[in-house]
Amino acid sequence: MRTVYNYICMDHKDLQRIKNQFNIIGNSPQLNRDIEIAVQVALTDLSVLITGESGVGKEHFPKIIHQYSARKHGPYFAINCGAIPEGTIDAELFGHTKGAFTDAKSERKGYFEIADGGTLFLDEVGELPLSTQARLLRVLETGEFIRMGSSEVQKTNVRVVAATNLNIPKAIEDGRFREDLYFRLNTIEIRVPALRERKDDIPPLFRQFVVDFAERYRMPSIRLTEEANEMLKSYYWQGNVRQLKNVAQRISLIEKNREITPDILANYLPTHQMHRDLAVVQRPSKQDVPMDELKMLYNMVGMMKREMDMLKEQLATLQQQDVHNNIPEWEPKQNVLDVDIVSEVDDVVPETPTPPKTPDLKLASLERDTIQKALLKNGGNRKATAIELGVSERTLYRKIKDYGL
Numbered sequence: 001m002r003t004v005y006n007y008i009c010m011d012h013k014d015l016q017r018i019k020n021q022f023n024i025i026g027n028s029p030q031l032n033r034d035i036e037i038a039v040q041v042a043l044t045d046l047s048v049l050i051t052g053e054s055g056v057g058k059e060h061f062p063k064i065i066h067q068y069s070a071r072k073h074g075p076y077f078a079i080n081c082g083a084i085p086e087g088t089i090d091a092e093l094f095g096h097t098k099g100a101f102t103d104a105k106s107e108r109k110g111y112f113e114i115a116d117g118g119t120l121f122l123d124e125v126g127e128l129p130l131s132t133q134a135r136l137l138r139v140l141e142t143g144e145f146i147r148m149g150s151s152e153v154q155k156t157n158v159r160v161v162a163a164t165n166l167n168i169p170k171a172i173e174d175g176r177f178r179e180d181l182y183f184r185l186n187t188i189e190i191r192v193p194a195l196r197e198r199k200d201d202i203p204p205l206f207r208q209f210v211v212d213f214a215e216r217y218r219m220p221s222i223r224l225t226e227e228a229n230e231m232l233k234s235y236y237w238q239g240n241v242r243q244l245k246n247v248a249q250r251i252s253l254i255e256k257n258r259e260i261t262p263d264i265l266a267n268y269l270p271t272h273q274m275h276r277d278l279a280v281v282q283r284p285s286k287q288d289v290p291m292d293e294l295k296m297l298y299n300m301v302g303m304m305k306r307e308m309d310m311l312k313e314q315l316a317t318l319q320q321q322d323v324h325n326n327i328p329e330w331e332p333k334q335n336v337l338d339v340d341i342v343s344e345v346d347d348v349v350p351e352t353p354t355p356p357k358t359p360d361l362k363l364a365s366l367e368r369d370t371i372q373k374a375l376l377k378n379g380g381n382r383k384a385t386a387i388e389l390g391v392s393e394r395t396l397y398r399k400i401k402d403y404g405l
Helices: 012-021 029-042 060-067 089-094 130-142 168-173 179-185 199-217 226-234 240-254 262-266 272-282 291-320 363-377 382-389 393-403
Strands: 048-051 076-080 119-123 144-146 153-155 159-164 188-191
Touching: 012 029, 029 060, 029 188, 048 060, 048 179, 060 076, 060 119, 060 159, 089 130, 130 144, 130 159, 130 179, 168 179, 199 226, 199 240, 226 262, 363 382, 363 393, 382 393
Parallel strands: 048 159, 048 188, 076 119, 119 159
Antiparallel strands: 144 153
16 A cells, blocks of 8 residues: 655644654754654655764654654664674674674674664764675665574665764765765755754753753752853854753852853853864864864863862862961962963962973873873773763774774
């Protein structure tokens, strides 16, 4: 029986109902258009590629597509391709037989098998190895796959929705992504706008995060002054909605004064200059810097800032205990890092009277030290370290190998 396609015309009430259902906040034209496209494409079995920067909320759209499709009663699985080690990704997606590899003590179904009749969301699809990309292309084109260690061809009926924050055309040019797979995935593209592209959505998003946090922990809600709201809207938001939520929760927890002024808000917003200079110091061309490495560098600066905050707290505790008289006075002539990119730590006072040594300003050395410190902190757990640094496990493995850690 042939499915009859009915074009859906949505008004403001329909859009708002969908936003409420999937906890989407905002009213920008691009966001509304993305929701309309998701609902329309849900009526078909076309492949969808969702693009956008990290933290913009790409994960909402596969859920909309699944819920409004004929597959809504079937299974739905979201797979983070960047979090699965390269050696096991094929087994996870396509399954394996007993004895297919060393640890394969029994046969196991892969996601393409257990999601039969449903929807499979492949997040960070740009992180897939080339060999896995070839297998994925075959499934998309024929609906057929083979378990690892088997020669039996199996059939599946799965709707694939993929997402990435990579520049896929650039990855194709670099030989890291198959062009034929890109065209197969990109039948319909939904580009989720960055938070700075929908500035009017920032205040309501911030208010919602603040209210949710206050209700969860039973505390008074903070309130931004009009000037602080404008400051919030003008900020770049490199981490998009995810970063905005983190800032809202940090302010809600730490600040005793529940009315937030621009001066207070500024303490929680890294400067634009920090990000720009950090990228320029490492490489002259922004296009040459992989997004994962930029995220790692930003997180390195954040880790340094947290360490400086800990030093402040420790010194404040000593002063409250009236032991500060035992500490010789020392006036720093320059900020701790002695570079312009970290303007937020200018007022840091060290634990000891000996002025701290200026660290190696070579980004490679700084990156190596930060990775080593994060590994020690997490007891050598690479997955936890990758999460803390804000990069995929595959990128972390490559860095560990490059630096001989």
